[in-house]
Amino acid sequence: MxxxxxxxxxxxxxxxxxxxxxxxxxxxxxxxxxxxxxxQEFSQLKPVKRRGNRRYYQRQDVILIxxxxxxxxxxxxxxxxxxxxxxxxxxxVVEDLPARQDNxxxxxxxSTGSLMLSSLQIREMIEEVEEALQHLx
Numbered sequence: 001m002x003x004x005x006x007x008x009x010x011x012x013x014x015x016x017x018x019x020x021x022x023x024x025x026x027x028x029x030x031x032x033x034x035x036x037x038x039x040q041e042f043s044q045l046k047p048v049k050r051r052g053n054r055r056y057y058q059r060q061d062v063i064l065i066x067x068x069x070x071x072x073x074x075x076x077x078x079x080x081x082x083x084x085x086x087x088x089x090x091x092x093v094v095e096d097l098p099a100r101q102d103n104x105x106x107x108x109x110x111s112t113g114s115l116m117l118s119s120l121q122i123r124e125m126i127e128e129v130e131e132a133l134q135h136l137x
Contacts, residue, residue, distance in 0.1 A: 010066065018048070018056040028065045038068055041079050044086060076123060 011027050021032045028035075036055075039045050045064055047055040057065075064086075071082040 013059060013062050018058060019062060021047075021055045021057070024057045024062055024065060027062055028069055030065065030069055035065065038065065042068060042083060042086060 010029060013027060019027065021035055024030075024035060025032045030038075039047070042064075045061060045068070047057045047061055049055055068082055068086065071077040071085055072079070077085060
């Protein structure tokens with residue numbers, strides 16, 4: 001599905017059937033509490049739970065976690081945008097961006113139009129504008 005750039009630098013996934021949360025944490029360079037949170041946010045991520053409510057991840061879970069990690073940490077998606085992308089919905093929608101405050105302390109809601117951009121695309125556009133402004137001055 002995705003070929004994230006940083007995932008090539010992650011450790012190789014060993015040939016075994018089940019992985020503990022600690023092993024997955026090391027394989028994906030994501031802390032265990034983040035993995036537990038992602039289970040709540042991404043319906044596709046369902047590790048097997050055995051005695052004592054211990055989680056056991058399979059190889060496809062590790063691959064899925066690496067895809068989620070790439071969307072969030074490398075491509076700049078929000079949780080909602082990554083969830084939509086994983087569900088096959090395309091790019092993150094601007095509606096997934098949180099409300100923020102303007103200079104007067106008033107809440108600004110993001111546009112609800114049909115503009116479809118990831119956070120990374122927005123950052124790249126900002127960098128291009130800043131570069132153009134530097135050349136003008």
